[in-house]
Amino acid sequence: MxxxxxxxxxxxxxxxxxxxxxxxxxxxxxxxxxxxxxxxxxxxxxxxxxxxxxxxxxxxxxxxxxxxxxxxxxxxxxxxxxxxxxxxxxxxxxxxxxxxxxxxxxxxxxxxxxxxxxxxxxxxxxxxxxxxxxxxxxxxxxxxxxxxxxxxxxxxxxxxxxxxxxxxxxxxxxxxxxxxxxxxxxxxxxxxxxxxxxxxxxxxxxxxxxxxxxxxxxxxxxxxxxxxxxxxxxxxxxxxxxxxxxxxxxxxxxxxxxxxxxxxxxxxxxxxxxxxxxxxxxxxxxxxxxxxxxxxxxxxxxxxxxxRRTSEAQVDTRWSSATGPALPSDPLPGDPDWSGGSTYVDERSQRVVARAMNLWRVVEAIGGENGWYSWPLAWAARGWIDLAVGGVGAHRGRRDRRYLRVGDSVDFWRVEEVIPGELLRLRAEMRLPGRAWLELRVERDHPADEGPNTSVYRQRALFRPIGLLGHLYWAVVTPLHGVVFGSMVRGISKQAERLERMDIHDPPPNDDVN
Structure with a gap:
């Protein structure tokens, strides 16, 4: 042969x-x-x-x-x-x-x-x-x-x-x-x-x-x-x-x-x-x-x-969204739902009466002085808890108030991927019994659906537990996620619609958005 x-x-x-x-x-x-x-x-x-x-x-x-x-x-x-x-x-x-x-x-x-x-x-x-x-x-x-x-x-x-x-x-x-x-x-x-x-x-x-x-x-x-x-x-x-x-x-x-x-x-x-x-x-x-x-x-x-637990540079250790595996050892489309280990997902979306450009400005300005557009005390408390257990806390803020690039810190998150105008993916660096990501997406609405000045905001929080403690952690915090992440969707949407009405290019702090 x-x-x-x-x-x-x-x-x-x-x-x-x-x-x-x-x-x-x-x-x-x-x-x-x-x-x-x-x-x-x-x-x-x-x-x-x-x-x-x-x-x-x-x-x-x-x-x-x-x-x-x-x-x-x-x-x-x-x-x-x-x-x-x-x-x-x-x-x-x-x-x-x-x-x-x-x-x-x-x-x-x-x-x-x-x-x-x-x-x-x-x-x-x-x-x-x-x-x-x-x-x-x-x-x-x-x-x-x-x-x-x-x-x-x-x-x-x-x-x-x-x-x-x-x-x-x-x-x-x-x-x-x-x-x-x-x-x-x-x-x-x-x-x-x-x-x-x-x-x-x-x-x-x-x-x-x-x-x-x-x-x-x-x-x-x-x-x-x-x-x-x-x-x-x-x-x-x-x-x-x-x-x-x-x-x-x-x-x-x-x-x-x-x-x-x-x-x-x-x-x-x-x-x-x-x-x-x-x-x-x-x-x-x-x-x-x-x-x-x-x-x-x-x-x-x-x-x-x-x-995907390795420190070698040639192996991509980032979470990826079904765009095809980098390695034969990764999950594939068509694999059973139970393959690839446990991944818990909190997924939400909302149509926003604002152009995608204004929605993206809000997304890219998240964290630091601008806050998280929901329950400021809850986010601050999470940072205090992280500091108390030896984590980085939320004091790091942002490098730039308006723009992000891969590798930037955003409070207790790290920017893992940025596609300008479309996607921001953050990886948690707080102390957790697992690995967590927060993914924020902006999509343009089809004009035939809602008109040229509308867009769609999609938000996903993902958590991959490590050990039994990781599964218990997600079960405990899930009710709080319903409040904090739900409020975050509404807060980001309201801020984008506010920018649309004002027709400005520099989003102000969101002190009045809850």
Whole structure:
């Protein structure tokens, strides 16, 4: 099989492009010079991905076989990334039917190679239904006419990975946890960026390669080890883990579903798959060495990237508003609502009888001497509390009374992003059990709606809790947010309308605005 660098624009098919791995593999393939066709039962689910205009999209269903012939036409390599997460009765049979239909269609189309990502599990153990199904699917491809590379991975570390999200939520929400015996199972986790790299490198293996290759990162850990190391990396207090042997996988999955937002139907197959060790078994394997020549990320670094907690300059640690991830370890459009960790949002908006330019002047002048356009005593009290607990307080004010630039301090906030006339994003620097942002947006109204002298003000407060204390903090302050942030929307709107009536360019202090 030729190296992808020697033959540009090789056409590959990605099934499961709406899923966790597939959605992240597509942009990596594009960057590597491939031409990509995505097959999905519901192609409309791909519309929000930033790479959508760069790929072909085919409607197809591996179980029914509908659209397979058209999707595979002209394809050299097919990535099969379809599987069920314990999706109801008979899911194993459906997985086998889909793999068998795809293998036959790939042979008819003259495909050179199928690449499949399965789960890493010991060969002699009694596997869970989920792991057994993934193993059987891999066997279907290995028995087929088209040569197949079956990669097997254990826990994948990246935001959006169900295994990682379960680890994230359990660790962040439970200072003390009672767990079943599987916390002692040995696991070889792997970073999502390494999984993607190895999936692409599978195309460079010798022609005719037809075999299983286990992949994993450099660390072999127990689940308890992963919990403790995650807590340290996330800045949490050490977690106390108390194993209880009598907890069955069923009870464990119900408990996970109660404590975390990961649905029990997803948690159960994950929990069951952790009953056994999942360690790479490719010792002294030449083809495995060719596929993975080193450079894999360790567990700690993979977690840092997944939770965006790093001090390295090349990694963007800012909160970003769904404009497409900077890293494969970030959440993607189409990921489950529960992926990416907890983010609490207070969102408000109001139509303002003022031009966008006047509304923006008010927004950009916020804080410092101009105040926060709502409950001055409440904002001052928050600054006093912050000082009392060792924070920066609100005494820093502003560099300039009217204009802001990225990096400026505004009381106990820091300017993270400014798009003149449109967006101001502030990151909290007060002492908090989490990370917080305040985002202020100005939008121009369509003249046909309200007239040329109207605009829309949108305000979002976001909070990402750290640990159980962070969740409790948000629950306590939420009622106060309803008063303070609601009053802030009204105060900013009134000040902008006042400027509009006065038709001036220098907003005065808002002493009379409440």
């Amino acid at each position: 030729a190296d992808p660098g020697t033959e540009t624009r090789r056409l590959v098919l990605v099934t499961g492009a709406t899923g966790y791995i597939g959605g992240r593999l597509v942009p990596e393939l594009l960057d590597a010079g491939y031409q990509v066709r995505c097959m999905a039962r519901s192609p409309e689910k791909l519309r929000d991905h930033p790479w959508r205009p760069q790929v072909e999209v085919a409607r197809g269903d591996v179980v029914s076989g509908a659209g397979l012939k058209e999707a595979l036409s002209g394809v050299r390599v097919a990535y099969y990334l379809v599987h069920s997460m314990g999706g109801g009765a008979g899911f194993g049979d459906r997985d086998l039917e889909g793999a068998s239909a795809f293998a036959r269609a790939a042979a008819d189309a003259g495909i050179e190679r199928i690449v499949y990502l399965g789960g890493l599990a010991p060969g002699r153990a009694r596997l869970s239904a989920h792991m057994a199904s993934r193993s059987e699917v891999g066997a279907v491809f290995l028995r087929g006419e088209v040569p197949a590379v079956v990669l097997r991975a254990a826990v994948i570390i990246g935001s959006g990975s169900a295994s990682f999200e379960m680890l994230r939520y359990l660790t962040e929400r439970l200072p003390v946890m009672t767990t079943p015996r599987w916390v002692r199972s040995r696991v070889q986790p792997i970073a999502i960026r390494d999984v993607l790299r190895l999936l692409i490198r599978a195309d460079s293996l010798p022609e005719g390669t037809n075999r299983i290759i286990d992949i994993g990162g450099p660390d072999v850990l127990t689940y308890a080890d992963m919990v403790r190391r995650y807590a340290r990396i996330a800045g949490l207090r050490p977690r106390l883990i108390i194993p209880l042997p009598m907890l069955s996988p069923g009870l464990s999955s119900m408990w996970v579903g109660l404590v975390t937002p990961v649905p029990p139907k997803v948690a159960r197959p994950l929990v069951e798959s952790l009953r056994h060790d999942a360690v790479v078994g490719n010792a002294h394997d030449q083809e495995a060495d060719d596929l993975s020549p080193g450079g894999e990320l360790g567990f700690d670094r993979a977690v840092e990237l997944a939770i």
